[in-house]
Amino acid sequence: MKIGGGMYRNITPVKKQNMIGSHGTKNFYFHVDNPTYLLKPEYKECSLNSPEILVILGLRSNPMAITSLLAIDEVIKNLDKTTIDNLKKPIYTVRTPDSFDKKHEIKNIPILYSYGTEYFTRFDYHNVSSCKEEGIKALSNFIDAISMSKKIEICIDKGTMIIFKNQKILHARNEFTTNYDGYDRWLLRAYAMMSVKSLCHKQIILDER
Numbered sequence: 001m002k003i004g005g006g007m008y009r010n011i012t013p014v015k016k017q018n019m020i021g022s023h024g025t026k027n028f029y030f031h032v033d034n035p036t037y038l039l040k041p042e043y044k045e046c047s048l049n050s051p052e053i054l055v056i057l058g059l060r061s062n063p064m065a066i067t068s069l070l071a072i073d074e075v076i077k078n079l080d081k082t083t084i085d086n087l088k089k090p091i092y093t094v095r096t097p098d099s100f101d102k103k104h105e106i107k108n109i110p111i112l113y114s115y116g117t118e119y120f121t122r123f124d125y126h127n128v129s130s131c132k133e134e135g136i137k138a139l140s141n142f143i144d145a146i147s148m149s150k151k152i153e154i155c156i157d158k159g160t161m162i163i164f165k166n167q168k169i170l171h172a173r174n175e176f177t178t179n180y181d182g183y184d185r186w187l188l189r190a191y192a193m194m195s196v197k198s199l200c201h202k203q204i205i206l207d208e209r
């Protein structure tokens with residue numbers, strides 16, 4: 001999948017105070033990528049659909065930078081039915097992450113979808129909110145459930161590639177020391193879809209730096 005004119009995006013710390021995902025020295029809490037785009041159960045042809053697969057390749061490691069992966073199914077185990085039902089209601093606002101050039105937000109959408117026996121989410125700790133009481137409570141419960149859930153933690157070493165389902169696996173990265181000297185942690189990230197029908201004009205253009 002093509003992103004902003006290239007097949008991959010370089011991920012390395014940049015000195016911008018408000019860009020949590022790119023800063024390195026701040027915790028980048030649990031999220032899925034491209035939360036403002038359509039999730040798989042919502043997909044339309046020639047629309048901006050959220051990537052199904054996320055691929056990350058380590059080019060230069062930092063042993064202090066730990067990536068955490070958490071399956072939405074694990075979070076669901078720690079949620080009550082009322083919270084799950086409230087997360088499925090269209091009562092949330094999601095903003096584009098800091099790394100996007102063109103900022104926008106979408107309102108009145110759900111955070112959680114169930115499709116058959118599968119769950120999909122657009123949760124992004126830094127960019128999701130609700131002005132409804134039941135939405136605020138459900139988000140708080142969701143964050144509590146994340147803290148209780150079983151996670152996989154990995155340091156992405158040079159040459160290590162991880163591949164996971166974006167809308168079903170939340171990811172996070174802890175803070176780490178950066179020097180901005182050309183030798184900081186360096187990753188390549190790419191997205192993939194299971195079907196070309198899900199791509200907008202056979203590619204996806206994300207408004208990212």
Ligand SMILES: [Fe+2]
Binds near residue numbers: 031032033171
């Ligand atoms: Fe991410």
